[in-house]
Every structure is written in C-alpha cells, then in structure tokens.
Amino acid sequence: MTNHIVLFEPLMPANTGNIARTCAGTDTVLDLIKPLGFSVDDKHLKRAGLDYWEKVDIRYHENLPEFLQTVTQPEHMFLISKFGTKTYTDPDYHNPKQDYYFIFGKETTGLPERFEQRYAEQALRIPQDDQHIRALNLSNTCAIVIYEALRQQSFAGLERVHTYEHDKLKDFKE
Numbered sequence: 001m002t003n004h005i006v007l008f009e010p011l012m013p014a015n016t017g018n019i020a021r022t023c024a025g026t027d028t029v030l031d032l033i034k035p036l037g038f039s040v041d042d043k044h045l046k047r048a049g050l051d052y053w054e055k056v057d058i059r060y061h062e063n064l065p066e067f068l069q070t071v072t073q074p075e076h077m078f079l080i081s082k083f084g085t086k087t088y089t090d091p092d093y094h095n096p097k098q099d100y101y102f103i104f105g106k107e108t109t110g111l112p113e114r115f116e117q118r119y120a121e122q123a124l125r126i127p128q129d130d131q132h133i134r135a136l137n138l139s140n141t142c143a144i145v146i147y148e149a150l151r152q153q154s155f156a157g158l159e160r161v162h163t164y165e166h167d168k169l170k171d172f173k174e
C-alpha cells in the first residue's frame with residue numbers, strides 16, 4: 001500500500017516544502033503536477049523542506065491527464081475540495097493492498113471545475129466555518145488528510161513510540 005499526496009499546479013514554495021516534510025515523515029509519495037509556480041531550487045522551498053526533499057519519492061507529471069494515466073485504481077483517488085459533499089473521514093483507507101491518491105488543488109483556484117464535476121462522488125471536504133474563511137491552508141489540509149488515512153492504517157511503518165536516545169520524559173538533565 002502506498003499513500004500519495006498529489007499537488008495540482010502548486011504555486012507557493014513554502015507550502016510545497018512543508019508538504020514534502022510531511023511526506024518524508026509519513027513515507028508518502030509526493031506527486032507534483034506541472035506547471036509549478038516555483039523552481040525546485042527556490043530558497044523558500046529549500047528553507048521549508050531542504051532536509052527532507054532528498055528523502056521523498058517525488059514524481060513529476062507534465063499535466064493532469066498524464067498524471068491520471070499513472071493511477072491504476074481510480075476508485076481510490078480522492079479529490080480534496082471544500083465543495084465535496086462527503087467528509088474526508090468518510091471513506092475507508094485501510095486496505096493494505098490498495099494505493100490511495102489524495103489530490104489537492106492550487107492555492108488560488110483549487111482544482112479545475114470540470115475535473116471536480118467528473119469525480120464529484122470522490123470529492124472530500126474538511127469541515128470548516130465558511131463564514132470566517134474561504135479555505136484552509138493547503139499544507140495544513142495535506143497533513144489533516146494523510147493522518148486520517150494513516151490512522152485508519154494503524155500508522156503502519158511509522159514509529160508509534162520514539163526512538164530518540166534522550167527521552168525528555170524520563171532522563172533528567174540540568
């Protein structure tokens with residue numbers, strides 16, 4: 001089973017850097033659909049994700065149709081959209097034989113309307129107060145959704161208990 005975070009035409013390097021860090025920490029593949037709003041040498045991207053970039057399985061796609069050709073199980077592809085009529089916690093993500101794809105829109109305009117309409121049944125919303133904000137921050141939504149999938153997968157492959165030499169809860173150091 002592989003989880004994928006898919007970013008459609010991301011614009012802001014700091015967001016993508018943060019998301020790369022989340023991917024590195026959760027063994028999640030990062031699919032980037034071009035055009036990107038930054039160069040991979042961008043200093044903001046590096047500042048947000050430099051230590052992690054090399055540790056992430058990053059796959060670049062020239063455009064949305066090209067990305068879609070790589071999805072072997074379209075029924076396990078989810079559009080993360082505030083227009084979704086289902087909640088991101090509704091689907092079952094726990095099957096170890098499946099790959100799961102979570103597709104996020106660009107910071108300004110989200111996902112293309114036609115794409116949202118075509119896969120409306122697979123669009124998931126993260127509940128929010130629409131009177132106060134128009135949308136959540138992209139990198140936060142990635143973390144929210146991937147951790148729900150991981151929770152359902154019993155955090156397989158991740159350390160539930162830390163492996164650090166120094167234990168702040170136990171070792172007392174002046």
Ligand SMILES: C[S@@+](CC[C@H](N)C(=O)[O-])C[C@H]1O[C@@H](n2cnc3c(N)ncnc32)[C@H](O)[C@@H]1O
Pocket residue numbers: 080081082083103104105106107108109110111124125126127128134135136137138141
């Ligand atoms: C800043 S939002 C873009 C908002 C854009 N105006 C739109 O129409 O979607 C960037 C991306 O974050 C995700 N997002 C933000 N808030 C969300 C929410 N409440 N539910 C689901 N996805 C959300 C979506 O993937 C969205 O495409």
